[in-house]
Amino acid sequence: MNEMTDGHIVSSYNKDLNHLHQLVIQIKDLACRQVREAARSLEDEDVELARAVIVSDREIDALDIKADEEIIRLIAKRQPVARDLREIMTVAKIVGDLERIGDQARRLARLTIRFYDGDVITPNRHLLDDLNKMADFVTRMVEDSVNAFDDLDLNRAMDVIRRDSIVSNDFRSALRRLSTFIMEDSRSVGHMVDVVLGLRALERIGGHAKNISRYVVFLVKGKDVRHKDLEAVEAEIISTLK
Structure with a gap:
């Protein structure tokens, strides 16, 4: 737990x-x-695990609502300003991205059902x-981004942003490999479309991890870098150290 509020x-x-x-x-x-269980359900052809992933997304939805309620109550009760308000805003944004990560995991799990359920x-x-x-790879990004938030670790946050x-690049390379595979066996075109959707879901999870790390920059430095490229983010951080 960070010591921002100590x-x-x-x-x-x-x-x-x-x-x-x-x-x-x-x-x-x-x-x-x-995310891990959705990927494992594909690897193990485990339809029941995939269904469990889809059902468990409700837990994240419930916690998302709970977090929103706590944030609204805290703002109404305490009327935070400056650093405290920035921290509460950061939490709200991080929770939103984590909820979307759960949605992407659910999409990945649905591929298992599509590929292996029934005849x-x-x-x-x-x-x-x-x-x-x-x-x-993207799961580790998510873990590192939230750990960066919890520890107020700007270096770790920047590392996650760079990994995006x-x-x-991995997404584009995977598309090239799929294209080559389809050229050799055109019967797999239908499956290829579904796999691309799965890869896109994983790419978006990486994007959410990057977003969370950008919120860490906002929390620590007070700089909104959500729509800036890596070089601009690094420049913003350096400018605050001068």
Whole structure:
């Protein structure tokens, strides 16, 4: 837990803020578990696990609503300003991105059901190779971005932002490999379309991790860098150190 609120004059306010932080960690754990299990359901052809991932998304939705309610109550009760308000705004934005990560995990799980539920033609296993690799990579990005928030670790946040370019490159490379595969076996075109949707979902998860890391920059430095490229973000941080 970070120490941004340590020593606040109202100890109950500290308690409320710390509870919000714990909600963020709880939602992150659920979202990352969903992504991992959705990817494993594809790898193991486990339709029941995929269904469990889809159902568990309701837990994240419920926590999303709970976080919103806590934030509204805290603002109404405490009327935070300056640093405290910035922290509450950051929590609200992070929770929103984590909820969307759960949505993307659900989309990935639906591929398992589409590919393996009932009497269907299953895809060539090689079509799925990049899905599992990307799932592992973007899940670690999500974990690192939230840990950066919890520790107020600007270096870790910047590292996650930089890794987003790797996700984009991996996505394009995966598309090229799929195109080559389809040229060799055109019967897999239908499955390829679904795999591309899965890769796109994983790319978006990486994008949400990047968003969370940008919020960390906002929280620590007071600079809104949501719509700036990497070089501009780095320049903003350097300017605040001068």
